[in-house]
Amino acid sequence: xxxxxxxxxxxxxxxxxxxxxxxxxxxxxxxxxxxxxxxxxxxxxxxxxxxxxxxxxxxxxxxxxxxxxxxxxxxxxxxxxxxxxxxxxxxxxxxxxxxxxxxxxxxxxxxxxxxxxxxxxxxxxxxxxxxxxxxxxxxxxxxxxxxxxxxxxxxxxxxxxxxxxxxxxxxxxxxxxxxxxxxxxxxxxxxxxxxxxxxxxxxxxxxxxxxxxxxxxxxxxxxxxxxxxxxxxxxxxx
Amino acid sequence: xxxxxxxxxxxxxxxxxxxxxxxxxxxxxxxxxxxxxxxxxxxxxxxxxxxxxxxxxxxxxxxxxxxxxxxxxxxxxxxxxxxxxxxxxxxxxxxxxxxxxxxxxxxxxxxxxxxxxxxxxxxxxxxxxxxxxxxxxxxxxxxxxxxxxxxxxxxxxxxxxxxxxxxxxxxxxxxxxxxxxxxxxxxxxxxxxxxxxxxxxxxxxxxxxxxxxxxxxxxxxxxxxxxxxxxxxxxxxxxxxxxxxxxxxxxxxxxxxxxxxxxxxxxxxxxxxxxxxxxxxxxxxxxxxxxxxxxxxxxxxxxxxxxxxxxxxxxxxxxxxxxxxxxxxxxxxxxxxxxxxxxxxxxxxxxxxxxxxxxxxxxxxxxxxxxxxxxxxxxxxxxxxxxxxxxxxxxxxxxxxxxxxxxxxxxxxxxxxxxxxxxxxx
Amino acid sequence: xxxxxxxxxxxxxxxxxxxxxxxxxxxxxxxxxxxxxxxxxxxxxxxxxxxxxxxxxxxxxxxxxxxxxxxxxxxxxxxxxxxxxxxxxxxxxxxxxxxxxxxxxxxxxxxxxxxxxxxxxxxxxxxxxxxxxxxxxxxxxxxxxxxxxxxxxxxxxxxxxxxxxxxxxxxxxxxxxxxxxxxxxxxxxxxxxxxxxxxxxxxxxxxxxxxxxxxxxxxxxxxxxxxxxxxxxxxxxxxxxxxxxxxxxxxxxxxxxxxxxxxxxxxxxxxxxxxxxxxxxxxxxxxxxxxx
Numbered sequence: 021x022x023x024x025x026x027x028x029x030x031x032x033x034x035x036x037x038x039x040x041x042x043x044x045x046x047x048x049x050x051x052x053x054x055x056x057x058x059x060x061x062x063x064x065x066x067x068x069x070x071x072x073x074x075x076x077x078x079x080x081x082x083x084x085x086x087x088x089x090x091x092x093x094x095x096x097x098x099x100x101x102x103x104x105x106x107x108x109x110x111x112x113x114x115x116x117x118x119x120x121x122x123x124x125x126x127x128x129x130x131x132x133x134x135x136x137x138x139x140x141x142x143x144x145x146x147x148x149x150x151x152x153x154x155x156x157x158x159x160x161x162x163x164x165x166x167x168x169x170x171x172x173x174x175x176x177x178x179x180x181x182x183x184x185x186x187x188x189x190x191x192x193x194x195x196x197x198x199x200x201x202x203x204x205x206x207x208x209x210x211x212x213x214x215x216x217x218x219x220x221x222x223x224x225x226x227x228x229x230x231x232x233x234x235x236x237x238x239x240x241x242x243x244x245x246x247x248x249x250x251x252x253x254x255x256x257x258x
Numbered sequence: 259x260x261x262x263x264x265x266x267x268x269x270x271x272x273x274x275x276x277x278x279x280x281x282x283x284x285x286x287x288x289x290x291x292x293x294x295x296x297x298x299x300x301x302x303x304x305x306x307x308x309x310x311x312x313x314x315x316x317x318x319x320x321x322x323x324x325x326x327x328x329x330x331x332x333x334x335x336x337x338x339x340x341x342x343x344x345x346x347x348x349x350x351x352x353x354x355x356x357x358x359x360x361x362x363x364x365x366x367x368x369x370x371x372x373x374x375x376x377x378x379x380x381x382x383x384x385x386x387x388x389x390x391x392x393x394x395x396x397x398x399x400x401x402x403x404x405x406x407x408x409x410x411x412x413x414x415x416x417x418x419x420x421x422x423x424x425x426x427x428x429x430x431x432x433x434x435x436x437x438x439x440x441x442x443x444x445x446x447x448x449x450x451x452x453x454x455x456x457x458x459x460x461x462x463x464x465x466x467x468x469x470x471x472x473x474x475x476x477x478x479x480x481x482x483x484x485x486x487x488x489x490x491x492x493x494x495x496x497x498x499x500x501x502x503x504x505x506x507x508x509x510x511x512x513x514x515x516x517x518x519x520x521x522x523x524x525x526x527x528x529x530x531x532x533x534x535x536x537x538x539x540x541x542x543x544x545x546x547x548x549x550x551x552x553x554x555x556x557x558x559x560x561x562x563x564x565x566x567x568x569x570x571x572x573x574x575x576x577x578x579x580x581x582x583x584x585x586x587x588x589x590x591x592x593x594x595x596x597x598x599x600x601x602x603x604x605x606x607x608x609x610x611x612x613x614x615x616x617x618x619x620x621x622x623x624x625x626x627x628x629x630x631x632x633x634x635x636x637x638x639x640x641x642x643x644x645x646x647x648x649x650x651x652x653x654x655x656x657x658x659x660x661x662x663x664x665x666x667x668x669x670x671x672x673x674x675x676x677x678x679x680x681x682x683x684x
Numbered sequence: 685x686x687x688x689x690x691x692x693x694x695x696x697x698x699x700x701x702x703x704x705x706x707x708x709x710x711x712x713x714x715x716x717x718x719x720x721x722x723x724x725x726x727x728x729x730x731x732x733x734x735x736x737x738x739x740x741x742x743x744x745x746x747x748x749x750x751x752x753x754x755x756x757x758x759x760x761x762x763x764x765x766x767x768x769x770x771x772x773x774x775x776x777x778x779x780x781x782x783x784x785x786x787x788x789x790x791x792x793x794x795x796x797x798x799x800x801x802x803x804x805x806x807x808x809x810x811x812x813x814x815x816x817x818x819x820x821x822x823x824x825x826x827x828x829x830x831x832x833x834x835x836x837x838x839x840x841x842x843x844x845x846x847x848x849x850x851x852x853x854x855x856x857x858x859x860x861x862x863x864x865x866x867x868x869x870x871x872x873x874x875x876x877x878x879x880x881x882x883x884x885x886x887x888x889x890x891x892x893x894x895x896x897x898x899x900x901x902x903x904x905x906x907x908x909x910x911x912x913x914x915x916x917x918x919x920x921x922x923x924x925x926x927x928x929x930x931x932x933x934x935x936x937x938x939x940x941x942x943x944x945x946x947x948x949x950x951x952x953x954x955x956x957x958x959x960x961x962x963x964x965x966x967x968x969x970x971x972x973x974x975x976x
Contacts, residue, residue, distance in 0.1 A: 028974040100932060102959045102971045241961025497782055567819035571882070574777065574813035575832040575889060576805050585831075590822060 024104055024171065024238075034099055038108065041091050045112050045119075048084040049165040052119045052126065055081065056161055056224060059129030060154040063217060064147055068137050074130030081123035085116045104238075111238040115168065118227040118234075122161065125220040125227075132213045132220075139210055149196060150217055153189045157221045157228070160186065164228040164235070171239050176232035177253070186225035193218050302663075306656030312445040312458055313404035314396035315370060315434060319349050321382065321389050330390075337383060342375040346397070354430060365427055369434075371398040373447075373459040396441065401457040401650035403431055407440055422649075448657065452623040453639065457650030460643070462661050464622045468538055468633030469607060469665065472618075475542020475629060476606050480549040481599055487550075488557035488595075493583050512551035519548045520615025528616060536617040536632040544612050549602035556598020560591040592680040600673040604666055610637045636662040712945060712966055716746075719963045720953035722942070724752040728893055728923035729774060729811075734788035736769055736778070743769045746788075747949045749942055751893065756915060756924040758938030758955065760931055762970065765944040767927045771895050773797075774925065775811040776804045792893070809836055812886030816898040818878030820870030820885075825862050828870040828881055829853060832889035848888055856884035857914050876907025883914065887922075894918065896926040900933060912937050931971050935959045943967040 026042065029035045055074055062071035092109050095101060101109055136147065160182055167176040194215070201211050236244050323330055325348055326340040350366055351357065357366050374397040381395065382388055399407070402423050412418055413432035416425045423431075434440045451461025495501045523544035527533045533540050564587045572582040613619065618634050619642070626633035634642070636658060643655040723730075727750035736744035744766045751757050751774075759767040769778065776797060778784045790797040797807060809832070820828050829849045832838075839845040849866075853859035858880040862873070870881055879899060886894060896915070900908040915924060915937045928934050934941050934955065941958040943951045943966070951958065951967045962968045969975070 025974060028969070030973050030975055034973065102931065102935070103962050103968050105972045106960060565819070567815060567817055568821065570777065570813075570815060571819040571821065571885075572831075573780070574775065574808055574815070575835070575886065576807075576809035577831075577835055578805050581835055585835075586821060 024108060026108075031099075037091070037095055037099070038105065041088060041095070041112055042108070044084065044088050044091070045115060046165070046169055048081065048088065048116060048119055049168065051081055051084065052122050053158075053161055053165060055123055055126035056129070056158060059126040059133070060150075060158060060221075063129050063133040063136075064151055064154065066133065066137055066147060068134060071130040071133040071137070075127055075134065078123050078127040081120060085120040088112065088116050107238050107241060111234045114234050115231050118230045122224050122227045125224050128220045129217055132217050136210060136213055139213075147214070149193060150214065150221065153186065153193055153218060153221050156182070156186050156189055157225045160225050160228045164231040168231055168235050168238075171235065173236055173239050176235040180229045180232040183225050183229045186222060190218055190222040302656045302659050304656075305653055306658075306660045307653075308405075308408050309448060309650075309653040309657035310445050311408060311442050312447065313399040313407040314441050314443055315399050315403075316394060316396050316439040316441065317346070317349050317353065318392055318394050319345065319378065320392045321345070323390055332386075332389075337379070340379070340382075342378045342382075346370060346374055346378060354433070362426060365424060366430060369400055369403050369427060369430060371400050371458045372456055373398055373454075396443075398447070398458050399440070401648060403427075404458055405650055406431060407435070408442055448654075452625055453621055453634070453642070454623065457646075457648045457654055460651070460654055462636070462639065462658055464625050465634050465636045465639035465658070466661065466665070467626050468541075468618070468622070469635040469662075471538035471626060471629045471633060472541040472545060472613075472635055473603060473607060473669075475539055476545040476549055477599070477603060479543065480546035480553055480602065483546070484550050484553035484599075484602075485557055485595060488554045488561060489583055489588070491554075492558050492561040493587065494579065508551050508554055512555060515611075516548055516609055517611040517615065519544050520612030522547070523612060523616045534630050534632070536620045536622075536634075537630045538618075538626065538633050538635075539629040540616050541613050541618050541633075541635065542629070544616060545606040545609060548609065548612065549606050552602035552605065553595070553598050556601065557591070557595045560594025560598065561587060563594060564590045589680065593677040596673050596677050596680070600670060603669065607635075607662070607666060607669070608637055610635075610641055613638055636665065711964065712948070712950065715948060715950060715964075718748060718949045719951040719967075720958075722748045722750060722949065722952040724750045724755075724940075726753060727751060728753050728793065729925075730789070730791045730794075731770075731773070732789040734770070734773060734786065734790060736766070736773060737783075737785040737787075738781070739783040743947050744773075745947045749949060749952060751923050751925050752940075753923050754919055754921075755940060756919050756926060756938040758934035758941045759925065759927045759944060760929075760934045760941060760970070761944035761950075763929075764946075766947040767942075767944040768897055770944070770949075771897055771925060771927050774893070774895055775808050775813055777808075777813065779804055809889050810891055811893040811895060812889060812891035814879070814882050814886055814894065814896045814899045817902050818875055818882055820873070820878050820881050823870060824867045825853075825870050825873070825881060826866040829884050829888045832885060836889060838889070852884040852888040853881075855887055855918070856880045857910065857917075858884055874907070876903050876910060879903060879907065879911060880914065883911070883918075887918070891922065893923045893925070896924065898927055898929060901929060908933070931959075943970060945970070 024038075026038045027035050029038075055077060058070055058077075059074045061067060062074055092113050095109055099105070160179055163175065163179045166172070167179060197211050197215055197218070201208060230245075233243075233245050236242065322345070323332075325345050326342065327344075328336045328340045332340065347363075347367055350370065351363065354366060357363055377397055378395065381393075398404075402421060406413075406419065406421055406423060406428070411421075413428055413435060416428040419428065421428070431440065447459060448461050450463055451459055452464035454460040491501065491505065495504075523540055527540045527543055528535055533543075568586050568590065569582055572586050573579075577585065613635060617632075619638050620632055620634060621642070622632055622634045624631070640655055640658045640662065643651045643658060729751040731747055731749050734744055734747045735742060747766075747770060749757070749770075759771065761767045772778045773786055773790060774797070778786065786798065792802070792807070792810060795802050821831060823831070826849055829852050830845055833845060833848050839848055850859060850863075853862065858877060861877060862868070862881075870878065873881060879902075883894075883899075900911050903911065912933065915926065918924060919939075926934075926937065938955045940952060941955045942949055943958070943962075943964070945966050951962060951964045953963065957963075958967065959971060962971060
C-alpha cells in the first residue's frame with residue numbers, strides 16, 4: 021500500500037484531523053527548511069540581519085512542535101488509530117522531533133554567524149569552506165521532506181545513502197580546518213566556530229536521514245533503523 | 259421561538275385531547291363490562307340463592323307396624339315394601355283432623371314432598387329400634403310450599419300471594435307455621451342428590467361428579483398428548499411441507515364447531531368401539547379431542563417464548579436435544595402451558611353440544627361412582643333444569659350455574675397455584 | 685491552522701492527492717489464498733477448505749484456519765462476514781439450522797468434527813462456548829455451574845461436584861463475589877458477573893477449546909476488562925477462539941487475528957502485525973475505519 025488514503029475514513033472528522041496534522045508537519049518542514057536556508061545564507065554571506073532573524077525565529081518551530089504533538093496526543097486518545105493511521109501518527113511524532121532539532125541546528129548557524137561577524141577582522145573568515153557541505157545538507161533536507169510528502173520510499177532510501185557523502189565532506193572539512201589551525205593558531209576561536217557550524221550541518225544531515233527512515237516505516241511498516249543498507253536494499257529496491 | 263416550537267405547541271392541545279378521549283373510551287368500556295358482569299352475577303346469585311335453602315315440616319310420626327303392614331321383626335324386603343307413604347298420609351290426616359273430603363285430603367298430602375316417605379324409610383332402616391315408637395321428624399316440604407315459606411309471604415292474606423296453592427293449602431301452611439312446625443333450613447339434598455322430577459329433591463351431585471370425571475379424563479388424555487405434540491412440533495420436527503400441513507390442520511381443528519366432535523364421538527367411540535353410552539369416559543375422550551388444539555397452540559406459543567439463548571447455552575454445554583427440552587425449555591414454558599391447559603379445560607367444562615350427541619343428556623338420578631357410569635355434566639344439568647316447567651327449577655338452574663362458576667374458579671385457582679409454584683424467571 | 689507561520693509562503697502543491705480507487709475490492713475478488721499464516725504447528729483445531737452454505741447462499745468460502753494450543757485467535761470483520769458462522773462450525777452449533785451445509789475438513793486433535801466417531805454432544809463437551817448475551821439458566825449459581833458436569837456424569841459424589849463448581853468459579857474469577865450466595869439464582873447477578881458465570885459454566889466441563897461469540901458486547905468497560913483479563917488467564921490451559929466487533933478488544937486479548945470479509949478469510953497474522961501493518965488493503969480499511 022503506497023498511499024495513505026487519508027480522505028477515506030468513514031469519519032470525516034478523523035480525515036480532517038489527520039490531514040491537518042500532515043499539513044502542519046509539511047508547513048513545519050517548510051519552515052525548518054527556510055530556517056536552514058537562511059542560516060546557511062547568513063553564514064556564507066556574513067549577513068548579520070538574516071542571522072539575527074534566524075536566531076530569533078526558532079521559537080516558531082518549537083511552538084509548532086508542541087502544537088503538532090498535542091494534536092497527535094488527541095488523535096491517539098480519541099481515535100485509537102491503527103495500522104497506517106497509527107504509523108502516520110508515530111512517524112509524525114518522531115519527524116517533528118527531528119525537525120525541531122534541525123531548527124535548533126539552524127538557529128546555531130545563525131548564532132555562530134553573528135559571533136563570526138563580531139570577531140571579524142581582515143583575516144580570512146573561512147566561511148566559504150562550508151558552502152559545499154551546506155548545499156549537500158540543504159538538498160538532503162529538502163529531498164527528505166519531499167519524500168515524506170510523497171511517501172516515496174525509493175527516494176527516501178536514496179537520500180539516506182547520501183549521508184555518506186555528507187560525512188565524507190564533513191571529514192574533509194575537519195582536516196582542512198585542522199590544516200588552517202596549524203597554519204595560523206591565532207584563528208583558533210574562529211575555526212572552532214566554523215567547525216561547530218560544520219558539525220551542525222552534519223547533524224542536520226543525520227536528522228534528514230532519520231526522517232527518511234520514518235518514511236520507510238510509515239509506508240512499509242518496517243523499522244529500518246540500525247539496519248545495514250545492503251539488507252534494506254535487498255528488501256525494498258528491486 | 260422557533261417554528262417547531264410554535265407548531266408543536268399548537269398541536270399539543272389537540273394531541274392531549276385525543277389521548278384523554280381515548281382514555282375515556284377505555285374507562286367506559288371497562289365500566290360497561292364490569293357492569294354487565296355484575297348484572298349477570300346479581301341476577302344469577304339473586305335467583306339461585308333460595309335454592310340452597312329448603313323448607314321442612316315437623317311431624318310426629320307413630321311408627322306403627324300395623325299401619326306399615328309389616329311384622330314385628332321385618333325382613334329387609336318387608337321393610338322396603340312397607341307402606342311408609344300411607345303412614346305419612348295417616349300422620350297428616352291426624353295433624354289436620356278437620357280435612358275430610360277426598361279432594362282436600364289429596365291437597366293436604368301435596369304439602370309434603372314425595373321424597374318424605376323415602377326419608378322415613380332411610381331413618382327406620384338405619385335404626386330398627388324406632389319401630390313401634392313415636393318420633394318427631396322434619397320432613398321435606400313440597401316445592402310450592404317451600405317457595406311460599408321462603409318468600410316470607412303474608413299467609414293470613416292468601417289473595418296477595420301468587421302461587422299455585424289453593425287458599426285451603428295456604429291456611430294449613432299457616433297453621434303449621436304458627437305451630438312452629440315449619441322451618442327453613444340449609445338444603446343439603448341439593449349437594450347430595452342426583453337429579454329428580456321433584457325440584458325439592460333434585461340435586462347437583464350427579465352432574466358435579468360427572469363433570470369432575472369427564473374433566474379428569476379430558477385432562478389425563480389431552481395434557482400429555484398436547485404437550486408432547488407441541489414439543490415435537492416446536493423442538494424436533496423438521497421444517498417441511500408435512501409439518502406445515504399438520505400445523506394448518508391443528509389451527510383448523512381449533513375452529514371446528516364442537517358438535518362435530520360429538521358426532522365423531524358417537525360414531526367412533528360408541529357405535530364402533532362400543533364404549534358405554536352417557537359415560538364420562540366417552541365425554542372425556544370427545545372433549546379432549548376438542549381441547550387438544552387449544553392446548554397445542556398455546557403450548558407451542560409458550561415454548562416459542564422461551565429465549566433461544568437458553569437452548570443455545572444448554573446445547574453448547576453438550577446437553578442432548580431431549581435434555582435441552584426437559585431441563586430448560588419445558589420448565590420455563592410450563593406456566594404458559596398450564597395457562598393454555600386451563601383455558602382448554604374451562605372451555606371443556608362449559609361444553610354442552612358434543613355431550614348431547616353422546617347421550618350425556620340423560621336423566622341421572624344415581625351418583626356416578628366411576629368413569630363408565632352413566633352421568634351428566636353441570637352445563638347439561640343447567641340446560642335440563644332450565645327446560646323444566648316447575649317454578650322451583652328456576653332457582654335450581656341459577657344455583658347450578660353458581661356451582662359451575664365455583665368449580666371454574668377452583669380450577670383456575672389451582673392453576674394459578676401450580677403456575678406460581680413452577681414459575682421461574684430468566 | 686493557528687500557527688504563527690503564514691502558510692502561503694510554503695509550497696504544498698507537491699503533496700500528492702490520489703483519486704479514490706477501488707483497488708481493495710479488486711484485490712478481494714482476486715483473493716484465492718488467505719494473506720498471512722493461517723496454519724500453526726501442533727494446532728488444536730484445524731480447518732481446511734471449509735465452505736458453509738445456508739440453502740443456496742454460500743456464507744463461508746474456502747477457509748483455512750488453525751487454532752493453536754494456549755493461544756487466543758480473534759476473528760474480526762464487518763457484520764455478516766461469516767466470522768460467527770465459522771465459529772459455530774467449530775462445535776457444530778450450526779447443526780440445528782436445517783438449511784445449513786458444511787463442507788471441507790474440520791478437526792479437533794486430528795479427529796474429524798463431522799466424522800462418525802465424534803458425536804456432537806461429545807464435541808460440545810470438548811469445545812465449550814460462551815455467547816454474546818449472558819444466558820445463565822433459570823437455576824441457582826451452583827446449579828448453573830454444576831449442570832454440565834451433572835449431565836456428563838463427571839463427578840461421582842456431591843463433594844466432587846462441589847470441588848468442580850468452586851474450582852470453575854475460581855478460575856472464572858467469580859468465586860469471591862458469590863461464595864456466600866451459591867443458592868441465589870444465576871439471573872440475580874450483574875451482567876458482567878453473569879457472563880463470568882457462563883464462562884465458569886463452560887469450563888466446569890473441562891473443555892479443550894473455548895469459543896467465545898462476542899462475549900463482551902453487552903457489558904460495560906469494567907466488566908469487559910475483567911473478562912479480557914480472564915481470557916488471558918484461561919489461555920494458559922485452553923485454546924480460545926473469540927469473535928469480536930471491537931478491534932481494540934481483539935488487539936488486547938489475542939495472539940493472532942483473523943480478518944473475515946464477505947465469507948472469505950482475508951488475512952491471518954500475529955495480532956501485533958495486523959494492527960500496525962496489515963498486509964491486505966481490506967484489513968487496513970476495516971481496522972482503520974475506512975470505507976471498503
